Amino acid sequence: MPPRKSKAKTGPKAKEPAKEVAGEEESSDGVASTGEDAKEQIPTDPKPTSTEEPPSKKRKNAAPTDNPQKAPRRSGRGAPASRPSQEQLLHYMLSPTAQELCRPADETADLAHRGPIRTYSSSILNPYEELLCAVILSRPISHRLGLRTIRTVLNEPYNFSSAKATRDAGSEKRHQALWDARTQHKDKTAEQIGSLAEVVMERFTSGDDEDGSRMQRVREECEGDVAKEREYMQKSVKGLGKTGLSIFFRRVQWLWDESYPFIDDRTVESLRKLGLPEDGEELRELVELRWGELDTKDLAGDDDSMRKRRALVTVLERAIGSDLEGKHEALLEAAAGS
Template sequence: MARKKSQATKPEINAKELASRSKQENEGAKEAEQQGEVENNNAAEEPEPEPEPEAKKEEAGADVDAHAGQKRKGPPTAGTKAKSNKAPRQGSRTSSRTAGNPATPKQLLNFLLSSKSLPYCFPAEELEAAKDASSGKGKFKCYSLTSPSSFTPFEHLICAHLLAKPLSHALGMRSIRTLLNEPFNFSTPEDIVQAGEKRVWEALEAARTQHRQKTATYIFGMAQNYADDETMFALAEEANDDGPKGVIAHVKNTVPGLGVVGGEIFARRVQCVDGWGDALWPYADGKALDAVREIGIDVRDAEDFQGAIEGLIDWSLVGDMGLQERDVSKGELVGEEMEMQVQAEFVVALERALGCILEGKGAELRKAAAQAFS
């Protein structure tokens, strides 16, 4: 995707006044973000509700209305990154952290992608809520059972916001479920801008999450920025021009309250969304790769993990990933959609490995994998 001359400069943030008012809070949030996804399982729920946020000025609302309803430009369509020709690895080195591991890398990877791994990778509350909601009518999105390929880029930004914060694993997922589904349905920037910051606060209050006031302000500011289609288009251009590095930098510069960790989470998840894989895949951040290694699959980097996915996955062992999207869940995407299938497997495996470590169930998963395929 060629860069337009008129868009060569960094897109102007629509919520400058908001960002200026909360500059100190923003910097503090980015520091806290560094401990978000790895150390968030020690956080407790906040017992008392925070005061409701003040209503936004009418002038700011008028600026946002000018962008509402505009058609969003598409994600990257012509990636500049060549597909890896690296041969898949057939084995894995032994890690000192997993000495005595009863399962082989092949057993671990196939078990991780199977529905049998879900209780080891996600909180029971998340799985129960997702199962109950998915059995009803209508669409329902959740972190654990919805394929990341079915989220929109903006929904992935919302997920990154909540996953990067120092919240408990269960609390982050509950917040995602609450914001993206009934009665709030905050799936687009326009939905959030139209609802207002107070309504975002109410959604976070319903999720009983922490830091509600601050997070509502940041998410509303992000929606204001991305209600302008040019901001998402610029993010897509950064993906094409500079890959994950450009995406992470752009997210840091255009999303209030997010830093490098949030950008890494976004890049990790969005790479399996249609059109983005050409520019980003395979990408794995350091925390996700550390989780894969800690489980017992000692890969060097993202391309090494891609090789493991392509070389070790056996669908007679996986059977079903347990996702809502049945074709992806059963590995049935073929032909032109085969690459999307592998990309989804890649991201799901990373997310589950990280979730397993956050849940503190690495040893249990290794034992279960060995028993399942013995």
């Protein structure tokens, strides 16, 4: 059972933020200036009377010939960054280097501290793990908390990598996993993943899939019809809605190829920011067209067809990951320089 909560000590009173100064505004280079400073300064002393004669009209209009004025130097600040070609962008997004721009900082720190742990952003997951992750990510919590919860339940000491492992862990261990994840809605989520494991074991497993990791019965019952699969899963799993199903089918399409190529509405926004095709067929065609030039050595898959599907899933995940982390411009800049 979760440890008892101790009363939090009362810390020093937080300082109140400084009040805004009336008339203060931010200049184009980010430096704050007051309204008074921004006004043109009008001198109060009268101008000294000059005793020199004004230059003649001829002298005034004479253009200098020996030392022509140079054009003012233009500052590079504010210049638009160079945009990568689509081939450059795809090549970079499929490389391991791009991964750091597509995951939260706490995940990077966790990997550095714990070593090669399994993560949502970079590990190969089976269909049950993908469904478990989709359920967690569709909860009303932040994306970072969702990813931290996933890292907790997929690794030691929990290893909820199949429906059987999740079910056999028992209620107490599932609740402890959510407490260790330091997430929100712990009890509700723990109950939901327990219910998910039961449903998968009862309704989604087939004879050659005893631990429920592949959920092959869903495909058999629905004969590969994606619309029927979505309806069947939504009716079976309590709390699994459109968002969770879209996350699941976006991720699992490299394994369940009937749904390929699929791009959900949320990922369309991220692709638009990067300048990549927002339509599934168009993005598939682009990957096919550039396949020979892409960095594909680290992609999972038994053959080229499977690796191409995995490539599309990877591009989608890194597009949405960089967007959620506010790093899509950094991704574009890095791709242009690669």
